[in-house]
Amino acid sequence: MRWDQYWRHSLAHSLARSLITTTHVHARAMADVLLPVKGPHPRVLPCDAMGYALFGSAIAAYEYGTGTFLLENGQRVSHETAVAEQLEKPSRCRGRSTPALGKYGTCWLGDFSITELRPGSAVLRTTCSTYAVAQHLLKPLKHTVTVRGLRVQYGRRRCLVFPSLTCTGGATALLEEIITAMGAAGLHVHKGAQLLECQGIGGPAVALRGVAAHTRMLLQLCASMDGELTPTVVFHATSVRTAMAHLVAEDYLEGNPWAMPISCSQLRARLGIECAIDRELMFGAFSVYEGCLHLDAPQRAVTSMVYTTDAEAVVLGVRAGRIEPQQDGTYAIPHAHGGYAEVRVSGTGLRELMWQLDALYDACLPLGTHAADLPGCPDALLCERFGGEAYDPVKRTVTSSLE
Numbered sequence: 392m393r394w395d396q397y398w399r400h401s402l403a404h405s406l407a408r409s410l411i412t413t414t415h416v417h418a419r420a421m422a423d424v425l426l427p428v429k430g431p432h433p434r435v436l437p438c439d440a441m442g443y444a445l446f447g448s449a450i451a452a453y454e455y456g457t458g459t460f461l462l463e464n465g466q467r468v469s470h471e472t473a474v475a476e477q478l479e480k481p482s483r484c485r486g487r488s489t490p491a492l493g494k495y496g497t498c499w500l501g502d503f504s505i506t507e508l509r510p511g512s513a514v515l516r517t518t519c520s521t522y523a524v525a526q527h528l529l530k531p532l533k534h535t536v537t538v539r540g541l542r543v544q545y546g547r548r549r550c551l552v553f554p555s556l557t558c559t560g561g562a563t564a565l566l567e568e569i570i571t572a573m574g575a576a577g578l579h580v581h582k583g584a585q586l587l588e589c590q591g592i593g594g595p596a597v598a599l600r601g602v603a604a605h606t607r608m609l610l611q612l613c614a615s616m617d618g619e620l621t622p623t624v625v626f627h628a629t630s631v632r633t634a635m636a637h638l639v640a641e642d643y644l645e646g647n648p649w650a651m652p653i654s655c656s657q658l659r660a661r662l663g664i665e666c667a668i669d670r671e672l673m674f675g676a677f678s679v680y681e682g683c684l685h686l687d688a689p690q691r692a693v694t695s696m697v698y699t700t701d702a703e704a705v706v707l708g709v710r711a712g713r714i715e716p717q718q719d720g721t722y723a724i725p726h727a728h729g730g731y732a733e734v735r736v737s738g739t740g741l742r743e744l745m746w747q748l749d750a751l752y753d754a755c756l757p758l759g760t761h762a763a764d765l766p767g768c769p770d771a772l773l774c775e776r777f778g779g780e781a782y783d784p785v786k787r788t789v790t791s792s793l794e
Contacts, residue, residue: 421458421470427477435478437470438523441512444479452500452524489526495560497532498524501600502561518562518586519598535559540607540641540674542634543569544589546616550634552627552672562586562599569612576623584614592635607674609638627671636664637672644684645675646775648709648716649741651686658684661749688716691723696732698724702744703769705736710771738767748776755789763787 425434428443435443437453437460444450448464458470468476490496492513495504500522503515512523541553551573558564566586573580587596589609596611620628639662644651653661655668670679676687705722708714714734715723720742726732739747747765755761755777763773763782770784777789 422453422455424470424474426473429477429479432480437473438509438512438514440473440478441523441525442481444481445473445476449481450478450525451528452522455521455523490529490531492526492529492531493533495532495564496529497561497601498529500524501598502532502563502602504560504563504567516563517598518566518600532561533559536561536565536602536604538565538602538604538608541610542608542638543610543612544631544634545612545614548631550629550631552629552634552637553625554627554671554674558602562602565599565602569610572623572625573616573620576625576628577621578616578618580612581615581617584612587611587613592638607638607641629672633666633669634672636662636666637669640664640668641673641675644673644677646710647741647745647772648676648686648688649720650745651677652683654683655679656682686716686718688718690718691715691731693723693731693733694726696726697735698732699735699737701769702736702738702741702767703771705734705741706769706771708734744768744772748772751789752776755791758791758793761789761791763789 422437425436426440427434437458440450440453440460442449445460445462445468446466448462448466450460451463452461453459454461460468460470460473462468492505492508495502496515497503501517503517503522505513505515506521507514508526509523511526513526513529514521514523515529535557536559537555537557538553539555541556543551543553545551551569553569553572556565556568556572558568566584569586570580570584586599587610588599589596589611592609599610602608622628640658643658643662650658650661658664659668668679668684677684678687679685705714708724709716709722713724715731717723722734722736723731724734744765744767748768751763751765763777764787765773770782773782773789774784776782781790781792782788783790
């Protein structure tokens with residue numbers, strides 16, 4: 392991107408952020424405006440309007456950031472529309488039961504932390520917004536989750552790599568743990584931080600709604616901060632470029648265990664990685680010994696039963712977890728009441744196919760359409776290597792272009 396393009400992009404981004412900030416300030420002001428209620432009933436604040444009806448449906452939540460009411464039928468109504476329409480007071484005689492809520496909980500909006508309890512509603516903070524929600528729609532959240540291989544992008548193309556991070560209370564608790572760790576290392580994060588989950592490297596990011604026992608997570612922290620990080624044992628601080636390069640290598644080895652053992656230099660050449668491989672920035676079932684990456688996997692004691700199948704069935708079986716790769720390069724599958732049988736690949740082995748894919752990749756660098764002449768190579772490996780847009784599984788061709 393040229394400097395003038397970068398400048399226009401930065402200016403547009405600043406204007407957009409200013410508009411969003413102005414909108415949020417206006418929405419926060421609207422949160423203090425009393426809403427009219429039909430009949431001889433007193434006005435109510437938006438956060439106390441849970442259960443009141445709009446257009447025949449009860450109000451389930453109110454979002455402070457946008458001044459929007461969320462109805463039980465899925466409809467969204469603006470603050471201005473609610474004022475003009477007027478609310479209808481609920482006609483039930485007995486209130487709904489309130490769950491035993493602690494600090495953290497979860498609902499259809501995602502995991503949250505409770506900031507205030509009001510009659511019939513709770514003001515809660517998710518990883519990206521603040522809501523008032525009817526209490527009977529909330530569920531307590533107490534489980535503890537340890538996330539391994541956590542990457543958090545922040546600031547100007549910087550990234551924190553956590554080998555592991557444990558939290559109790561879901562997504563907002565994870566956000567608090569990240570902010571606490573950054574604060575202990577000298578970087579102060581101001582209020583209003585948002586935590587997004589990236590759907591892929593360079594892909595879209597959406598609000599982090601929940602935390603599961605993932606092998607890894609790729610997050611983006613959007614916040615204003617000040618200070619300077621000092622070295623710590625809790626996480627590794629590096630550039631986004633370096634962190635993503637190691638994430639690419641990690642995904643490649645996790646998805647292609649037959650590529651190991653492989654030297655770090657060969658892995659870099661195969662994936663086009665410029666930085667040196669740092670094992671502390673990678674997480675997975677592999678170890679480094681004398682500059683080579685080796686698969687860490689149990690060596691199963693197999694029976695005399697042997698299954699022979701093609702390479703594609705083995706690839707899909709490993710992807711689905713039905714077939715286990717082993718340290719010695721063989722494959723095993725559960726068989727006969729807790730035992731294991733060996734799985735053999737008919738034709739060219741997967742390790743040899745990976746080397747042939749590398750040679751084909753180099754041969755397809757010139758622009759144009761090239762024949763993917765690799766007998767026995769699964770379409771899954773070809774699609775992963777060249778991309779679904781470049782590889783045609785029907786014609787078995789690869790198209791190289793500048794687009």
